[in-house]
Amino acid sequence: xxxxxxxxxxxxxxxxxxxxxxxxxxxxxxxxxxxxxxxxxxxxxxxxxxxxxxxxxxxxxxxxxxxxxxxxxxxxxxxxxxxxxxxxxxxxxxxxxxxxxxxxxxxxxxxxxxxxxxxxxxxxxxxxxxxxxxxxxxxxxxxxxxxxxxxxxxxxxxxxxxxxxxxxx
DNA sequence: AGAGGGATCCCA
DNA sequence: GGGATCCCTCTC
Numbered sequence: 580x581x582x583x584x585x586x587x588x589x590x591x592x593x594x595x596x597x598x599x600x601x602x603x604x605x606x607x608x609x610x611x612x613x614x615x616x617x618x619x620x621x622x623x624x625x626x627x628x629x630x631x632x633x634x635x636x637x638x639x640x641x642x643x644x645x646x647x648x649x650x651x652x653x654x655x656x657x658x659x660x661x662x663x664x665x666x667x668x669x670x671x672x673x674x675x676x677x678x679x680x681x682x683x684x685x686x687x688x689x690x691x692x693x694x695x696x697x698x699x700x701x702x703x704x705x706x707x708x709x710x711x712x713x714x715x716x717x718x719x720x721x722x723x724x725x726x727x728x729x730x731x732x733x734x735x736x737x738x739x740x741x742x743x744x745x746x747x748x
Numbered sequence: 749a750g751a752g753g754g755a756t757c758c759c760a
Numbered sequence: 761g762g763g764a765t766c767c768c769t770c771t772c
Binding site for chain 2: 632
Binding site: 596598604605606628630631632633634636638649651653671677678679680719720721722723 | 765766767768769770
C-alpha cells in the first residue's frame with residue numbers, strides 16, 4: 580500500500596482479516612447504516628472507521644456492490660517514509676504493527692473513508708514490492724462473535740505481525 | 749490487567 | 761434518550 584501527502588509512504592501488507600457477509604463479527608452484519616455504508620459499495624474501496632474513541636482502522640471493501648464485506652488491514656512492513664511514520668507514532672518502535680498503529684503511521688482518518696484504492700489516488704493498493712512468502716491463517720483478533728472462524732491471514736515469519744505469538748505460527 | 753476514549757447502535 | 765458495546769493501544 581502507498582500514500583502520498585507528507586512525502587511518499589509505502590508498506591507491504593503482511594496481516595489481514597476477512598469480514599464476510601453473514602458474519603456476526605462484521606460491522607455489516609445488521610445491515611447498512613451511516614457508519615458502514617462504504618462496506619456495501621463496490622470492492623477495492625477504503626472503509627475507515629473510528630474505534631475506542633482513539634484509533635482508526637483501514638479496511639478494503641471486498642464484495643460486489645450491495646453486499647457488505649471488507650478486509651481489515653492489520654499489519655504491514657514499512658518500506659518508505661519511515662521518518663514521517665515515526666513522527667506520527669511519537670517515536671514508538673512498532674510503526675505498522677496493528678490496525679490502529681498502521682492507520683496512525685499513515686495518517687488515516689475519516690476523510691479516507693470511501694476512497695478508491697485501485698485507481699492511482701493518494702491512497703492506493705499496488706502489486707507487492709516483494710512476492711508474498713508462506714501465508715498462514717488463524718482465528719481473528721479482538722472479536723467476541725464467530726471466534727472460531729479462521730479468517731485472519733498473515734505472512735508466516737514476518738517480523739511485523741500483531742497479535743499473540745501463539746497465533747502467528 | 750486496566751483505563752482511556754467517543755462514536756454508534758439498539759431498544760425504550 | 762440511556763446504556764452497552766466496540767475489528768485497540770499504552771502504561772501500569
